[in-house]
Amino acid sequence: MNDLTPFPAQGGTLPPDGSTTPAGIQSTAELRKRRWIVLALNVVTWWLLNAAAWSILGSGGWTIVDIVLALCFAIATPWTVLGFWNALIGLWVLHEFDDPLAEVAPFARAGDSDTPLTVRTAVFMTLRNEDPERAIDRLKIVKDSIDRTGQGGQFDYFILSDTNRPDVAEREERAAAAFATEAGGDRVVYRRRTDNAGFKAGNVRDFLERWGARYELMLPLDADSLMSGATIVRHVRMMQAYPKLGILQSLVVGMPSASAFARIFQFGMRQGMRSYTMGQAWWVGDCGPFWGHNALVRIRPFMEHCHLPLLSGEPPLGGHILSHDQVEATFMRRAGYEVRVLPEEEGSWEENPPTILEFSRRDVRWCQGNMQYVKLLDEPGLKAISRFQLVWAILMFVGVPAWTLMIALSPFLAWHGPSRAAFPVGFAIAVYVAFFLMYLMPKIAGFIDILITEGATDRYGGRARFLAAAAIELAFSFLLGALTSFRISVFMIGLALGKSVTWGGQQRDAMALTWREAWDAFWPQMAFGWAVFGLLWLASPAAAYWSLPLTAGFLIAVPFAVLTASPALGRFFVRRKLCGIPEEFDTPAEIAAARARG
Numbered sequence: 285m286n287d288l289t290p291f292p293a294q295g296g297t298l299p300p301d302g303s304t305t306p307a308g309i310q311s312t313a314e315l316r317k318r319r320w321i322v323l324a325l326n327v328v329t330w331w332l333l334n335a336a337a338w339s340i341l342g343s344g345g346w347t348i349v350d351i352v353l354a355l356c357f358a359i360a361t362p363w364t365v366l367g368f369w370n371a372l373i374g375l376w377v378l379h380e381f382d383d384p385l386a387e388v389a390p391f392a393r394a395g396d397s398d399t400p401l402t403v404r405t406a407v408f409m410t411l412r413n414e415d416p417e418r419a420i421d422r423l424k425i426v427k428d429s430i431d432r433t434g435q436g437g438q439f440d441y442f443i444l445s446d447t448n449r450p451d452v453a454e455r456e457e458r459a460a461a462a463f464a465t466e467a468g469g470d471r472v473v474y475r476r477r478t479d480n481a482g483f484k485a486g487n488v489r490d491f492l493e494r495w496g497a498r499y500e501l502m503l504p505l506d507a508d509s510l511m512s513g514a515t516i517v518r519h520v521r522m523m524q525a526y527p528k529l530g531i532l533q534s535l536v537v538g539m540p541s542a543s544a545f546a547r548i549f550q551f552g553m554r555q556g557m558r559s560y561t562m563g564q565a566w567w568v569g570d571c572g573p574f575w576g577h578n579a580l581v582r583i584r585p586f587m588e589h590c591h592l593p594l595l596s597g598e599p600p601l602g603g604h605i606l607s608h609d610q611v612e613a614t615f616m617r618r619a620g621y622e623v624r625v626l627p628e629e630e631g632s633w634e635e636n637p638p639t640i641l642e643f644s645r646r647d648v649r650w651c652q653g654n655m656q657y658v659k660l661l662d663e664p665g666l667k668a669i670s671r672f673q674l675v676w677a678i679l680m681f682v683g684v685p686a687w688t689l690m691i692a693l694s695p696f697l698a699w700h701g702p703s704r705a706a707f708p709v710g711f712a713i714a715v716y717v718a719f720f721l722m723y724l725m726p727k728i729a730g731f732i733d734i735l736i737t738e739g740a741t742d743r744y745g746g747r748a749r750f751l752a753a754a755a756i757e758l759a760f761s762f763l764l765g766a767l768t769s770f771r772i773s774v775f776m777i778g779l780a781l782g783k784s785v786t787w788g789g790q791q792r793d794a795m796a797l798t799w800r801e802a803w804d805a806f807w808p809q810m811a812f813g814w815a816v817f818g819l820l821w822l823a824s825p826a827a828a829y830w831s832l833p834l835t836a837g838f839l840i841a842v843p844f845a846v847l848t849a850s851p852a853l854g855r856f857f858v859r860r861k862l863c864g865i866p867e868e869f870d871t872p873a874e875i876a877a878a879r880a881r882g
Contacts, residue, residue: 305570307528307622309391318567319669322369330365333722334358336715341697343707349696356686356693361719363683366676367560368722371729374563374627378733388565389626394525395518401438403500403524405580407516408442410487411507412480413449416456419507420463421881425874426505427467429513436513438520441467442495444487445476484576485592485608496583506577508635510539512874515631519580522626530586530621531613533572533579534632535561539875540868543638543795544857545848549764550636551863552757554629555730561627570622571669576609578632582621586612589619595659600652600784607653610677611660614670633867633875639797639849640767641805647768648775651681655779685773691816691834698823713830720833727758743866753863763844766837770809797849799842806841813838 303312337357341350377384385392407430409423423441430436443460447453453476460474473495482489488504496502501523503516515534523529535557538550565572574581590612595602605611613623637643657674666674721728731754734740735747744750775783817835820828828835837844847853857863867875 307526360683360686370563371726374559405501406499412446414507512631530616544853547863556726559729574613688773695819698827763837802845809841
């Protein structure tokens with residue numbers, strides 16, 4: 285079997301030409317069957333959840349508030365339902381099959397050969413007012429790691445700057461010049477644009493127009509990205525073996541951090557992503573996601589088919605597309621190339637925001653970008669699953685204000701629900717608990733996967749440390765969810781009034797928040813939470829206690845922000861190795877090098 289031979293997931297041969305995905309990786313009939321299964325599971329589950337909610341809300345007659353709550357619940361639940369089924373499917377795939385990766389990514393076998401690389405790849409890092417020495421050091425680490433594989437001659441490196449601060453630009457130029465001198469020859473290129481036209485997508489487009497014709501593949505990296513050379517070379521071999529594979533997205537996981545906030549957050553993400561992404565890849569198949577970095581992209585089809593349109597109207601929803609990556613994925617698939625994610629934790633990392641303030645700022649940037657997808661839903665020629673990906677990205681944020689409004693209206697039920705003779709208190713509690721189990725299922729499935737996989741907890745410092753971290757993260761996720769949902773809800777009101785985000789550098793190092801900074805940022809959340817909780821308490825103390833999974837994050841918003849940003853708490857977590865990830869207990873050379881360079 286040579287490198288260009290398809291690798292069927294379950295033995296035998298693939299169907300004749302025309303009934304496989306473009307790269308010949310999977311049977312389209314098999315993918316279609318999987319998608320119908322997932323659709324049926326989601327529709328039935330959504331309908332049952334909402335039927336239960338409607339029966340509770342409608343007991344004793346409908347009011348205007350009941351109708352609003354029912355509509356909000358209908359809008360808010362699809363994201364939870366799909367997450368629930370993605371996680372369960374992923375857990376099933378991980379433990380039902382001897383080779384789970386073959387079920388969702390049969391192309392991965394091509395990366396395990398020792399075939400020399402014949403394609404040229406441009407590795408580039410996009411910067412805008414970032415710490416230049418820190419970012420360029422990471423690009424150096426990537427280059428050194430690739431060179432150690434013996435395939436380094438097939439790669440060149442670009443630093444693509446949109447920096448508009450003169451002091452930062454001067455430091456960038458010095459750091460880039462030092463890197464170029466160290467690399468030798470002309471393998472390192474630094475370019476800074478004088479404007480930020482098109483944002484990051486415009487930066488990449490400028491690179492393609494200048495240098496894209498020299499390369500077959502590109503590997504975009506963010507300022508906080510890090511990848512191992514072995515992983516990159518393995519992924520290039522997959523792209524080399526399958527010329528119709530247009531985008532190959534690695535599973536990006538967090539790096540070890542000294543920030544308590546980042547440690548807890550990325551521990552939870554690590555568990556939630558594993559089963560969720562495996563389950564999603566099982567049915568999404570050739571219409572996978574693209575996250576804009578730590579992914580290999582085939583340049584020619586990207587240049588020819590993935591040029592972003594300028595959206596009609598004025599910002600915030602018109603103009604240049606901010607969240608460009610998923611749009612580019614849908615255009616790549618429309619052009620007849622597969623977009624795949626490789627759902628395994630291997631040599632692909634990023635840094636997560638060190639405080640909730642930075643996390644919230646990132647969230648609102650994503651929110652505005654995703655909401656622009658509304659103007660792309662009628663884009664001609666998109667595959668049905670690709671179009672669904674855009675809808676799904678919109679619903680990710682549309683559901684947030686729906687939840688916030690439900691919380692705001694919850695005192696109404698506390699005042700009027702139990703007073704109705706027919707109000708089903710026991711059934712309402714059962715639905716409430718069932719919903720939260722579904723909401724948490726991506727995390728729970730990830731925890732179960734680790735606990736039932738022999739030796740897996742050793743990667744997290746042992747079973748006791750893993751269970752302690754899981755308990756901390758579950759509590760953290762409820763508190764974080766409240767704060768971020770309120771911020772997104774307020775921001776979406778601002779979007780409707782024409783407010784837009786500003787884009788700049790991100791704070792990536794561990795940092796403290798003062799009480800004043802936290803108060804200025806989060807007092808509205810606290811005011812909202814105490815108002816809701818107080819009204820619930822006046823109506824029914826029991827209802828107030830039951831509300832805590834939803835309201836506790838509001839009630840302690842300011843101290844939560846200060847505590848999780850505390851360097852002292854971060855140092856305590858590091859000393860105790862709490863919420864540590866596998867790379868903290870068995871540190872790869874690339875992460876060790878990044879730590880040594882600061």
